Amino acid sequence: MKEQEKKPRAFRGASKYVLDEELAKIVNISIALEMPLLLKGEPGTGKTMLAYAIAESLGMPLLTLNVKSSMKLVEALYQYDTLTRLNDSRFGDSKRDVSDIEAYIRMGKIGQSFVADEKTVLLIDEIDKADADFQDDMLDVLDQMSFDIIEIDKTVRAKNRPVVIITSNAKKDLSDPFLGRCNFHHIAFPEPEMMRRIVDVHFPKLSEETAQACIQAFYRLRDIGGVEKKPATRELINWIRALRSDPDFRPALLQRGDVPYLGVLYKKSSDLTLAARAIARLRRQ
Amino acid sequence: MFIQFFYTLRDRGVPVTPTSYLRLQKALSMGLVTSLEDFYTVARALLVKSERHFDLYDQVFLHHFRGVELKDPETHELTDIAKALLEEWLKDPAGVAAAFGVDEKKLKKMTPEELIQYFLDRLKEQTEAHHGGNRWIGTRGTSPVGHSGYHPEGMRVGGVSRNRSAVKVAMDRRWRDYSQDGPLTQAQLGEALKRLRRMVPAGPKDLVNVDKTIRETLRNAGEIEIVFDRRLTDRLKVILMIDNGGWSMEPYVEIVQTLFSYARSQFKDLRTYYFHNTVYDVVWQDAQRYYRPERLDDFALRDPETRLILLGDASMSPYELMYAGGAIDYTQRSTRPSIDRLKFLAGLFRHAVWLNPASLWEWDRVRTIGIVRQIFPMYELTLDGLEAAVRRLVAKN
Numbered sequence: 001m002k003e004q005e006k007k008p009r010a011f012r013g014a015s016k017y018v019l020d021e022e023l024a025k026i027v028n029i030s031i032a033l034e035m036p037l038l039l040k041g042e043p044g045t046g047k048t049m050l051a052y053a054i055a056e057s058l059g060m061p062l063l064t065l066n067v068k069s070s071m072k073l074v075e076a077l078y079q080y081d082t083l084t085r086l087n088d089s090r091f092g093d094s095k096r097d098v099s100d101i102e103a104y105i106r107m108g109k110i111g112q113s114f115v116a117d118e119k120t121v122l123l124i125d126e127i128d129k130a131d132a133d134f135q136d137d138m139l140d141v142l143d144q145m146s147f148d149i150i151e152i153d154k155t156v157r158a159k160n161r162p163v164v165i166i167t168s169n170a171k172k173d174l175s176d177p178f179l180g181r182c183n184f185h186h187i188a189f190p191e192p193e194m195m196r197r198i199v200d201v202h203f204p205k206l207s208e209e210t211a212q213a214c215i216q217a218f219y220r221l222r223d224i225g226g227v228e229k230k231p232a233t234r235e236l237i238n239w240i241r242a243l244r245s246d247p248d249f250r251p252a253l254l255q256r257g258d259v260p261y262l263g264v265l266y267k268k269s270s271d272l273t274l275a276a277r278a279i280a281r282l283r284r285q
Numbered sequence: 286m287f288i289q290f291f292y293t294l295r296d297r298g299v300p301v302t303p304t305s306y307l308r309l310q311k312a313l314s315m316g317l318v319t320s321l322e323d324f325y326t327v328a329r330a331l332l333v334k335s336e337r338h339f340d341l342y343d344q345v346f347l348h349h350f351r352g353v354e355l356k357d358p359e360t361h362e363l364t365d366i367a368k369a370l371l372e373e374w375l376k377d378p379a380g381v382a383a384a385f386g387v388d389e390k391k392l393k394k395m396t397p398e399e400l401i402q403y404f405l406d407r408l409k410e411q412t413e414a415h416h417g418g419n420r421w422i423g424t425r426g427t428s429p430v431g432h433s434g435y436h437p438e439g440m441r442v443g444g445v446s447r448n449r450s451a452v453k454v455a456m457d458r459r460w461r462d463y464s465q466d467g468p469l470t471q472a473q474l475g476e477a478l479k480r481l482r483r484m485v486p487a488g489p490k491d492l493v494n495v496d497k498t499i500r501e502t503l504r505n506a507g508e509i510e511i512v513f514d515r516r517l518t519d520r521l522k523v524i525l526m527i528d529n530g531g532w533s534m535e536p537y538v539e540i541v542q543t544l545f546s547y548a549r550s551q552f553k554d555l556r557t558y559y560f561h562n563t564v565y566d567v568v569w570q571d572a573q574r575y576y577r578p579e580r581l582d583d584f585a586l587r588d589p590e591t592r593l594i595l596l597g598d599a600s601m602s603p604y605e606l607m608y609a610g611g612a613i614d615y616t617q618r619s620t621r622p623s624i625d626r627l628k629f630l631a632g633l634f635r636h637a638v639w640l641n642p643a644s645l646w647e648w649d650r651v652r653t654i655g656i657v658r659q660i661f662p663m664y665e666l667t668l669d670g671l672e673a674a675v676r677r678l679v680a681k682n
Contacts, residue, residue, distance in 0.1 A: 026330040029317050033308065033331075040336060072491075086509065179334035180302055186336035 017046065017053035018198045023185060027054060030183045036142055036164035038127075038179070041187035044232020047167040051123035054163060061116070063162070064123045065109035067130045073137045076108045080151045101152050110141060114158040122162040132175050139181045190233065192219055202237050203244070213251035214240050217259060224278045231265040239264045257283040290349045291332075297345050299338045305331050321350065521592055521679075522554040524584075524634070528597030529572055530561030537642040537666060541596050554591075562601040563623040563657075564630065565612050581626055584633055592678045593630060593637035596666070599657040600643060606653050627660045638674040642666040 027050070030037040039047040055062035065076055081104045088094045096103045107115060113122040127135055141147045145158040166182065168174065190198060192215055199211055218236050231239075242261040243249045249260065259265075259279050266272040287309070294301045309331045318324050325346060333342045395403060494514045501510035525545055529538045542557065549555050558568035558579060570577040605611045609622050631637055639661035641654065648654045648663075657663065662677055664670035 022326050025323060025326045029312055029327050029330065032315060032317050033312060035308070037330075038334075083509075176300075180304060182334070183330045184334045185330055186339065 017049055017056075018194065018201055019050075019053070020194065023050070023187065026183060026185045031163055033183070034161050036139070036166055036182045038166045038168065038174070038182035038184050039187060040168050040184070042189050042232060043169055043229075044234050045187040045189055046233060047187060048123065048125055051121055051165040051167075054165065055121040058121070058163075060119050060121050060163065062121045062123060063109050063113045063116075064125060066125050067127050067134075069129045069131075071130055071134065073134050073141070074108075076110045076138065077141065077147050078108055078111045078149055078156075079106045080104060080149075081106055102154070105149055105152065110138070111147075111156060113162040114145070114147075114156055116162075117159065119160040120162045122164045124164065124166045126169055127166050128168040128174065135174055135178050139178050143181055192216075195219075195233070195236070198233060199236070199240065203240060206240070206244070207251075210240075210243070210251045213254040214243065217254045218265075220282075221259065221265060221275060221279075224275055227266070227271045227274055228268055229266075229271060235265045235267075287328075290328075290345070293345050293349055294332065294342065297341055299333055299341050299345070301332045305334075521552050522588055522590070523552045523556070523592045523594065524587070525555065525557045526564065526568055526593070526595045526597075527557065527559050528562060528595075529559045530574070533598055533600070534596075534642070537596070541640070541666070560597075561612075562597070563599070563606055563653075564595075564626045565623055566621070566626070581629065584630065587633070589633060589635065591634055591636075593634040594674070594678070595630075595637070595639045595661060597639070597641065598643045599639065599641055599654045599663070600647075600651045601653050603652055603656075606656060624656065624660070627657065631660050636678050636680075637661055638677055639663045640666045640670065640674060 027037065039050065041047055051064070052062060054060075067076075080101070084094075084096075085098060085101075085104045088096055089098045092098070110122065113120045124138070127138075142164055145161055146155055148155050195215055195218075196211065199206065199215065203211070214236070218231065218239070222230050239261060242264050246260065253260065257279065259275075262272060262275060262279075266275050291301060291306050309328055312318060312327055312331065318327050329339065329342055333339060492514045494512045497512040497514075498510065501512055502508065504510075523545070525541075527538055527541065528534050545555060545557070556570075558570060559572055559574050560568045561574060564581065566582075567578040567580055569575065570579060602611075606623050611622060639657060641648070641663050642665075643651070643654065645665060648658070654663070662674075664674040664677075
């Protein structure tokens with residue numbers, strides 16, 4: 001029994017996440033090698049969802065660091081809350097000890113994943129938004145599994161190595177030292193069959209006919225050229241949800257070339273008009 | 286292990302590092318890789334760090350492993366199977382004997398060594414052809430060892446697998462679309478735009494504005510209120526000069542124009558001018574190159590910090606570039622050779638790049654490209670080229 005507990009649990013997908021075998025292998029190898037996994041791919045291919053699914057299936061808490069362009073690494077590690085300290089020192093009505101700087105250190109997401117008592121899944125979302133320095137420095141921290149808090153001259157070491165998932169939207173390559181320290185996978189946009197399975201997971205009661213018609217129409221729409229942001233999985237799910245709530249909807253409508261609720265699929269007005277025009281053209285043919 | 290595979294990847298231009306190779310060895314030694322399929326996936330995740338190289342990886346993988354996959358099982362592999370059979374025999378003598386169609390008692394008389402030898406001989410016989418039936422080696426048989434199974438060490442025993450084999454997967458070349466060779470296309474517009482967006486040298490709001498902080502703090506009755514400012518970085522002015530003469534440029538003119546007009550809001554000022562093949566005394570603001578000429582000398586009045594981007598294939602007859610009066614349009618028989626005009630521009634604007642839709646291998650073959658390259662840093666009109674160009678343009682010096 002004990003032997004079994006020691007073994008790293010393998011990741012096999014979660015309740016709302018359809019996992020392809022290849023990706024499962026890569027996730028498991030990254031966990032085994034204790035390396036960060038870098039995921040790239042079009043928006044809507046489920047990069048972020050994967051981290052949620054891993055956390056769910058392995059029963060670990062998930063910490064999400066949403067990277068912003070103006071972010072500095074130190075914010076992801078810890079924050080020294082000078083304002084509160086200043087405030088406390090003047091009014092002295094808090095229970096904190098003003099002379100103890102450590103009481104005013106707040107852990108950022110990476111810091112939290114280090115000090116957590118159990119193993120966590122750390123999702124670093126959209127790393128491409130930050131500049132190159134941030135990326136390289138962050139990998140240093142994740143490599144060493146420790147960082148220094150300068151203000152109190154203390155080193156924080158990870159109690160448990162978190163499972164690190166990093167996502168990136170851009171097709172741009174990240175820097176070489178960064179890539180060198182990650183495992184890499186690119187999630188391609190799902191094929192229709194895969195999409196069918198994804199839809200089935202989200203809408204178990206959807207009729208065969210509707211599912212088929214929706215997915216067909218969806219891939220037809222994705223073929224429309226010149227669109228800045230193509231509809232992705234998320235849009236499809238929302239769209240089906242919208243169609244299902246419409247009592248007048250019949251799958252036959254889609255086969256005729258009608259596309260109701262186009263606004264759910266296209267989020268930019270220029271894309272919307274473009275798509276509407278393309279659909280009108282298709283119907284005339 | 287797999288050193289040759291590693292070096293083939295390197296030779297073919299996949300940037301693989303020794304560190305990642307060692308990591309792969311670690312993964313192999315941990316027993317995480319049990320089949321060629323696993324190897325395909327794991328080696329890719331560990332060695333290849335960009336989807337642009339996935340296609341190349343597939344090709345190298347095919348080249349390297351196809352032989353292993355398709356060749357007949359070799360003797361040492363058969364030996365492994367024979368050993369596995371021996372174990373099987375110890376567990377279930379009747380079953381194994383039945384599978385070979387021999388009397389169980391006959392086998393029982395043999396020593397283990399003899400048994401292995403016997404299995405080996407039978408296996409060799411049977412490799413030739415036995416499809417169907419419950420023979421040991423054959424396709425769609427009922428036997429536990431054979432094709433569409435894995436022998437104990439994980440290598441496939443030849444034949445085409447029932448599962449999708451790694452080589453089959455590699456043969457699909459699923460990632461072909463992701464290799465980003467070739468000039469910019471309409472489909473890549475969005476990506477290209479993201480690169481242009483980096484042309485704004487704006488940082489985080491991390492500069493304390495002391496004056497405002499004091500004022501705000503006073504206004505707040507002494508409650509400290511710190512005001513941050515963005516660092517003082519001005520937005521860029523951009524001059525785009527496009528060679529729109531000749532059919533060779535036609536497919537790119539529109540893409541580049543769309544690209545920059547989408548990005549317009551990023552810039553303080555964006556001006557587009559047109560020229561034919563190369564720049565002489567004037568460039569034009571209208572695409573017909575007729576109505577609104579602008580004298581090149583007047584560009585000296587522009588802000589020297591303006592970013593100058595030239596787009597053209599820089600391919601022409603050398604005399605168009607080198608000699609006075611070399612222009613092919615008689616209306617602009619200038620007295621000065623074009624090369625001087627280009628040097629003049631390069632002298633005016635220290636941040637200047639030339640984007641060239643011609644592919645790299647042409648660059649060494651066309652003489653005028655070589656000449657222009659000495660004046661302007663030249664980049665391919667690809668996503669990578671654009672990225673490098675942008676990096677150059679926003680560099681501080």
